[in-house]
Amino acid sequence: MLMNTDEARLDALRKELKSRGLDGFVIPISDEHMSEYVGAYAQRLAWLTGFGGSAGTVVVLTDPALEPAAAIFVDGRYTLQVRDQVDGRLYDYESVPQTSIARWLEEHAPQGINLGYDAWLHGKGWVEAANKAITAKGGKLTPVASNPVDSIWDDQPAPSAAPALVHPDAFAGESSEAKRAAVSEWLAGKQLDAAVITALDSIAWLLNIRGTDVERTPVALSYVIAHADGTADLFIAEEKVTPQLRQHLGNAVRISARDQFVAGLESLSGKRVAVDPERAVSAIFEVLNRAGADVVEERDPVVLPKAIKNPVEQQGHRNAQTRDGGAVSRFLHWLSVEALKGEVTEMAAADRLLAFRQACGDLRDLSFDTISGAGPNGAVVHYRVSEETNRTLEPDSVYLVDSGGQYPDGTTDITRTVWVGPGEPPEEVKDRFTRVLKGHIALARAVFPKGTVGSQLDALARQFLWAAGLDYAHGTGHGVGSFLSVHEGPQRIAKSAGGQAGADQALIPGMIVSNEPGYYKAGEYGIRIENLVLVEPRKIEGAEGEFHGFETLTLVPIERRLVDTRLLTPAETDWWNAYHARVLDMIGPQLEGEARDWLEAQCAPL
Known part of the structure; x- marks a missing residue:
């Protein structure tokens, strides 16, 4: 049966859950690799609810008469977006980390609930927390043999069959x-x-391979078991393996079918x-424990070396940023002419920016869906333009574009x-923009001792907003990969380690x-200024110990019409002028x- 509405899909899911003897089910935005961005086949939550964000979870209770009978959990980035895309008659809106699924279950799950979950889509920590909450209600948490959403999703795409690609050492640097x-x-x-490597970007980095299996992230669906003797087992669909891949990997990497991964885990008895535990799903722990392996919880050994770019990767980033800066600058010039006509839409602007990037050479994909937000849409932090929301860039308004x-x-x-x-521009808009700019400059100019973590720097970027009683509900900085994930750990600049993975790295x-x-400002406009920066050693005469700073990599002019120069210090003006001289050069x-x-x-200098 082809279902056309979110309500019909939710009803079909409840019937499926009832047929399986389940009183509820949990659907995260996730895949078997705990990926942030997932392949089309794994977009179960988007198919069910219409939500287009990259982070979120839904709990559906089988009995529609319960109040509430379903809830969707998102963080501060999606507070506005979830209300635009998800029917509030069907789902309660819940904000994390203010609440959690475990706390919600403690409050709303019926006594004796049998709650289903897919162990290949949830982490071990989540399962432990949910199990504790369910047990307190006299119920049980039940792993399903197959995902019930898949049973009702008639036109669910198949996982990508595209071949895995070799990433040359000339780009990898090692x-x-x-x-x-x-x-x-x-x-x-x-x-x-041995170490079980399940994060797709870790596998890509370790084996110097890439792929096209996940939109916006160049990875290939696969698993790796790395052994202490330097060999590895790669589990990947047979149709994805080319002669070039076999030659590249050599005899030290054994290739098996992807569906042999569970057998590979069982062989570690x-x-x-x-x-x-942060990157491997609960099912992997369950298989290993049943097989009699001695499971040791350790951070993926690839994560930190992948984050610390070698000299070749650093120079590659500079080269890519220079080309990309040319494309974005051409776009901003085009926008300065065409937007005044009052006919450019958000979608048209995003399309034109893509065309400029394609023209600059060797663009393989966008790094995420372009956030093209005019006026009030710019206030939706992770806004995703659609035919229904597409606005025209009106004269005398703010436009925010986040792209890569x-x-x-x-x-x-x-x-x-x-x-x-x-x-x-109105004085309020200039004031807010300049406060954001001052925070951006403060972080860009920061000098800090070895061992400084991201949460210690976060307040530098917020201080001028805080002084006016303002703030923003997202982190200040995330890691970025080398032709890999645009959101890469373990580093992060955010308010605190609590609930913000990586802020203590x-x-x-x-x-x-x-x-x-x-x-x-909800309903009116959004402001964000984003550059990528490289952590570098900073030599200071007479310094007692090692210190670091940032090299700014992004090279695109910042909107000068929104700057209230009266709010800038001489040092901030000097930074602006030096940055823009480098952009021009x-x-x-x-x-x-x-x-x-x-x-x-x-x-031109301010």
Whole structure:
């Protein structure tokens, strides 16, 4: 039966749950690899509810007469978006970390509930917390043999069959053999026999492979078991394996079918095996424990070395940022002319920005869906334009565009907020923009001792907003991969470690992180200024110990019409002028004619 409405799909799910003897079911945005962005086949929550965000979970209780009978859980990035996309008659809106699924279950689950979950889509910690809450209600948490959403999703896409691709050492900067040797050394040092690697970007980095299986993230669906002798087992669908891939991996990487992964785990009986509880699903722990393996919880040994970019990766990022900066600058020039006509829509702007990126050479994909938000849509932090929400960029309004590209030498992510003239911006908008800018500059100029963690720097970016009683409901910075995930751990700049994974990770030279404070006035406008920065050693004469700072990688002018220069200190003005002189020096040679003239005007000293 083909279902056309969210209500019909929810009704069908409840009937399926009832037929299985379940009193409820939990649907996360996740896949078997705990990925942030997932393949089309794994978009179960989006299919069921219409929610288009990248993070969220739904709990559906089988009895529709219960109050509430279903709830959707999202964080502060999606507070507005979830209300636009998900029917409030069908789902209660819940905000995390203010609440959690476990707390919700404690309050709302009926006594004796039999709650189903898919153990291949949830982490071990989530299962433990949910189980505790359900047990307190006299119920039980039941892993399902097959996902009930899949049973009612008639046109569910199949997982991608695209071939895995070799990522050349010229871009990687280090061979897969050397990376596997480092993992082998790590295992030996901890007296471990093997590590289960399930995060798709970790597998891609370790084996120097890429893929097209997940939109916006160049990875191939697969699993790896890395052994202490430097060999590895790769579990991947047979149709994805090419002769080039076999030659690249060599004899030290054994290739098995993806559906043999469980058997591969079972073969580790009696072995000491490292598994990352933050990145491996609960089912993996269950299989290993049943098989008699000695499971040791350790962070994925690939995560930290992947985050610390080697010199080749660092230079690749600079090269990619320079090309990308040229594309975005051309777009902003185009926008400065066309938007004044009052005919450019959010979708048209996003399409034109994509065209400029494609023209700059070797764009493999976007790094995420472009956030193209005009006026009030810009206040939706992770806004995703659609035919239903598509607005025209009106004269005398704010436009926010957050976008990025995937290039073989680097991944980009940039946000610019612009004023669509011809009139002068309101004083309030200039004040808010300038406070965001001051926070951005404070973080960009930060110098900090070795061992400093992201949560210690976060207040630098918020201080000027806080002084006016303002704030923003998202982190200030996330890690970025090398032709990999645009959101990469373990580093993060956020308010605190509590509920913010990675905020307690020391910032190490070679790490790339975003610098993106913002301000959002619901129903009116959004402001965000985002550059990517590279953590670098900072030499200070007479310093007592090692210190670090940031090299700004992103090279695109910032909207000068929104700056209230009266609020800037001389040091902040100096930063602005130095940054824009560098933008003109690096991007200017790529532009000609009116676009070059526009860039020179944008980069003139304040």
